[in-house]
Amino acid sequence: MRRLPRYVRVGLLGGFIIIYLTAVGMIAAFHERNIITGVVQFSVVLMTLVYMAAGYLAARAPKGGSPPLRPTRDALIAGAVGGVLVGVFVILMTVLADAGYTPRDMFIAITPATLDILSFDQGTYLSLPVQAVLGAVLGLAGGYLSTATPNVRSTVTRAISATLIGALGAPLFSVMMAGLGIPSRWLFRSEGLTIVGTVFVVGVTLLLRWYLLRAGGVRNALDRVPGVTRKNVNVVTWAVVGVVLAVLPWIVNTFVSDVLGTVGLYILLGLGLNIVVGYAGLLDLGYVAFYAVGAYSVAVLTARSSFLVGADVTNLAPDGFMNFWVAIPLTIVIAVIIGVLIGAPVLRLRGDYLAIVTLGFGEIIRTLVLSDWLKPYLGGPQGITEIPSVPVGPFNARDPRILYYLILGFVLVSYFVSTRLKYARIGRAWAAMREDEDVAEGMGISVIKYKILAFVMGAAVGCLGGAFFAAKLSVANPGSFTLLVSINVLAVVVLGGMGSIPGVVVGSLVLVGLPELLREFGEFRLHIYGIILVAIMVFKPEGLFPDARRARELRGEATVKEPVPALAGAAE
Amino acid sequence: MTSVETAARSYRVLLERLPVRRIILVILSLVIAYGVIAGTVATLQTGRFTAEDWVDLFVAGVARGSVYAIIALGYTLVYGILFIINFAHGEVFMSGTFTAFFVAHALADQGLLNTYPVPALILLFVVSALVSMSIAVILERVAYRPLRGAPRLVPLITAIGASLFLQYTFRGFYGAQAKAYPNIDILQGNVPVAGFTIQRAQILVVAGAIILWLALYLVIERTRIGRAMRAVGEDREIAALMGIDVDRTIVSTFAIGGALAGAAGILFVQLFNSVFFFMGFFPGIKAFTAAVLGGIGSITGAALGGLVLGILEAVGPILFLTGIGVPSPNQLQPVVSFGILVLVLIFRPGGILGAPEEKRA
Known part of the structure; x- marks a missing residue:
């Protein structure tokens, strides 16, 4: 194992993680959960995050080592290796099932339906190229994040987290908006964000980021507003928390x-x-x-x-x-x-x-x-x-x-x-x-x-x-x-x-x-x-x-x- | 100072010096001693159980105790070298039972399990031991190595996390239901021994445990890696200075303990015939009790502790509690085993063989 280049090892680890998630049933269970309704499910987000993490790590200096010479290439290969591994897994499982050794007899989560999720319904044999390309692209994205400036990196991670929070909290938020009498159909649909909603959440996050970066942080932005001192900011915060807790x-x-x-x-x-x-x-x-x-x-x-x-x-x-x-x-x-x-x-x-x-x-x-x-x-x-x-x-x-x-x-x-x-x-x-x-x-x-x-x-x-x-x-x-x-x-x-x-x-x-x-x-x-x-x-x-x-x-x-x-x- | 004040003062001083702990301990030990003796006498007087019943219970206790002893070796080895409680060891054992289930079913489907029972059993042992060993090694790498030198509670918390993780991983793999483990024909039925009948599976378990224990004893006492393990347990820094690769020794310790736990898993399913993702918890904690009971850090202690605990657990509730009039005393089995753990730690933390516990940083 030690002989393999680091990016290959990182990629293999990523692939194994996805196979693990499949085998314990997380991929299948989380496929029921919409993030962007009808487009992206939480299972896909999980895979995305794993591939991006693989790319990110591959493009980064190992602990106590020097940074890789060609981070972009390493990230790309790491993602692709992970994807190939997942594809091979899907093919292997299908071949075994065809030969009469149904994997789900033992591993209850490895069902044909789950394998279809991994191949994006493209059929068993296309799962290899599909996953490999997906892995490569996402690995590249992860590698790009890892070499980007801190500002870009934190903006992107915040936009992603905001989308995830919005989508995962959709049932709660829509109930709350209904309670306050705000229409929410345009934002949430069947426990996920609509496409419009996603654009809205990402847009708001980016605007906020842009404003705060220009103002130099929340503290500075608040200081600039006349009449605001740190003390009454605290009072207002506590008052807001109190009111929210009371009416929740x-x-x-x-x-x-x-x-x-x-x-x-x-x-x-x-x-x-x-x-x-x-x-x-x-x-x-x-x-x-x-x-x-x-x-x-x-x-x-x-x-x-x-x-x-x-x-x-x-x-x-x-x-x-x-x-x-x-x-x-x-x-x-x-x-x-x-x-x-x-x-x-x-x-x-x-x-x-x-x-x-x-x-x-x-x-x-x-x-x-x-x-x-x-x-x-x-x-x-x-x-x-x-x-x-x-x-x-x-x-x-x-x-x-x-x-x-x-x-x-x-x-x-x-x-x-x-x-x-x-x-x-x-x-x-x-x-x-x-x-x-x-x-x-x-x-x-x-x-x-x-x-x-x-x-x-x-x-x-x-x-x-x-x-x-x-x-x-x-x-x-x-x-x-x-x-x-x-x-x-x-x-x-x-x-x-x-x-x-x-x-x-x-x-x-x-x-x-x-x-x-x-x-x-x-x-x-x-x-x-x-x-x-x-x-x-x-x-x-x-x-x-x-x-x-x-x-x-x-x-x-x-x-x-x-x-x-x-x-x-x-x-x- | 008036006499009332003096009296109040001396009363306060008296109260402060009152050895609350000792008083509670003495009362506790008296109550337990009385309960055990009175219960035993009363139970024996009822005459509800024949000598045969007691022998059956005793043998069941020995068989179960041998499994505890083998799992306890894993705790003892790791404790002896790192001074941490590998709380996830029960899950390493569980992984062994699940692997056994997997392989045994595959073999049974092909009809190999009963046509070639001995090679099949050996294969089961090897595969389970390998899987458990790998899990133990990964556990060490992920959950313990980064925390060497951290406060003691920290590795314990990661161990709990790792336990949950392993339990639910196997639940995800194999499902939440208990699964039946296929029977091996030659292990069914009884054998007459000295006028009593003993189950064949119990004989296999005890024999297997003895072999495993002896093998471990030889490894620790006679091999290079065993010597390295003892040296690292004695003093890690000096051992490093003497040219011992400490990391590698620790990994080997986990590997040996894990392999033993996997083997114990096979012995366990021969006795109980079913596998379940949560099944590692109780044997794990009881094996830990056994290790502490015998004196943690000592291999002989682990064997002794396992046997004593197994026998007490099998015989104890019925012997002590039936006479007092407790209905279905076997339900209270965990009370007996955990009670023993608590009492040993309170009265003799060093265990049966160990020296009185010295304070370690």
Whole structure:
């Protein structure tokens, strides 16, 4: 492999990526999704991006090497090599199928229909030239981008991203425009942009770019407007955010409101886990345990089928044991007690052991809840049903809009508390502890006490999230409390940036909100989470919206302890 | 200072010095000891299970434990050299089972699986081990190597990401349903051993595990690469100075661990006969438990831990819980295995064979 020129290797890698995407079913699934309606589907965009990336990389200097002498040629060849590989794959699969070895018997995603997508309906044998030409052209485009000036490059990438955002968000945007009474037929059609819409989006992006480039950035452009100071820009921004948050449920439909509620719940959970992982640096993989404790506590305390009121599913009591608002503080007390009970023995463990132990606790709680043993109390696999909705005066909290405001309220409180905690004495103690436990101990910080504090606070917030979750769905069953919830929340925190509070919000919107809205992605959500977790940690460990201190820590540590360069070859 | 203040003060001091952790631990161990003893006595008194039942459970435990032991070797090897938990190792194992499924079906379609069972099994072992090995090596290259020297939690997070990625890759390839693994005729049925009947598949699994373990032991103790691995585990910098190619040694470690996981995958499907994209998670985490139980970093410990865990898991719930009156105790099996993990880490993080855990940076 090393003997091959770099551009060939990059091209082959690109081809393999496209074959991989085909084999796991992404190409077929994303072909259902229009970007420019009737012209370009998301599957095609994926291929385009892979070929362009191949060309881009081929025309670029490798890490620690010199730039290629003929970048344009390299980019072209890289794209073409990738295309040829994909074409050969299509032909091979068809030949195998003709010979009686149907590939889809084993690899369920490699269907004739999928292969037709790869050959652009030109028939199997034309797929080779079609893909090769496509790859070459796009590789060339990628190579051009890589050698272009930064201005051109960022303009092009922004135009592409704007089109993608517009098209992928089409269902959401059209609902919002309908809610505001703006006609949207000219812009969006069947979940994609129309041709006119594409021209419009690209045009607006280019105009904006041109204006901002001339003005020298957003800040400068704003400074030039008379009467605008940085302070009132901030005030206006916050006011706009506030108004949008307040009216949002009324300009979208109930489905989107419901999604917003879910996003809110994840923000809440993320803020809780952020205290544990981000502030205190304790990796808790069993966060779902507290979520479950919250949900089940509220369920047992308020449901009409709870054993506390001597009822069961077939024989409902007239009322639950207590009101939701009375149950909440009690639930939090329960979470705190369980948090201390779990935390006190295990928090002394080293970081990675702690992660596994918490994971174990999460599974223990789930198994217990699922078991026949506790079935009379917790309902076994069916869980507890008939949980009343949150009583909010005269309103009906089953309405996702009311629930949205409730969750929003709690999110704002947690947001505020998290922010204050971070800069308080306790937050600084956590930061010290996270950076170096021994030094922190030496400075008089009781490490174990602060660890338990962080763990318990995270537990309390997670439990609150669980309580709302139960009241939102009106059931609490073990199926909702799998390890994947812990991983989802962890992904939210990691994507946004560990320790960063706005990061949690962004992370939830991207990882929880987007997949709910883009149903084609639903099946691949965890697949993509996996890629994101690895990519973020490898390329940008501080996350998308980094916390300044944490970023320095992650970067700094990564550079201080460079691996020892091996005396390669000396062993032979 | 009044006497009330002094009293309040000394009370506060007392409260602050109160060894909360130790108290919780003592109570915890007492409760568990009481539960285990009382449960065992009560269960044995009911007389619901015959000696034959216990032997069956025990043998099933040994067979399962041998699979755990072989997977645990992968954790132990990587931990011994890099001091990270290769959390995605369970998925490497899963890839082995899926490869076995793929090859076995291809062979079964041609009728080769039952006409030439021994060469077929060997082929299965080789292909699965190769696939798992490649996945482990790619994993190291993509998810771990760029992060060497980063804070400990970082590789753990990438490992979780890699786990998800591998699980859903195989789900995408082969579908979300559990698939039946074709039976091999010569492995069906029982064999009488010392008055008890034992399934043939269980014998194959235990024998296979012993061979694999011995092979690994010889590789580590007798070969050049084994010596390099031990040296790098001891002190990476010195090993590099002694002319050992550290990167290559680490890759070999992953490769050996991956190949073992692939082989363990085949043993596992002989016992359970079905494959599923999420199946790597529980065996993975249990094998990790086994590695910790035996003393992580030690190959003998991995074998010992695997066996102990397998037996406890198979016999434990029924033995401890039936007597207390818990219905369907086998449902609580994960509680037993995770409980063991938690308890070992709390009371003896070094494991059965390891020294008490020293703090490592």
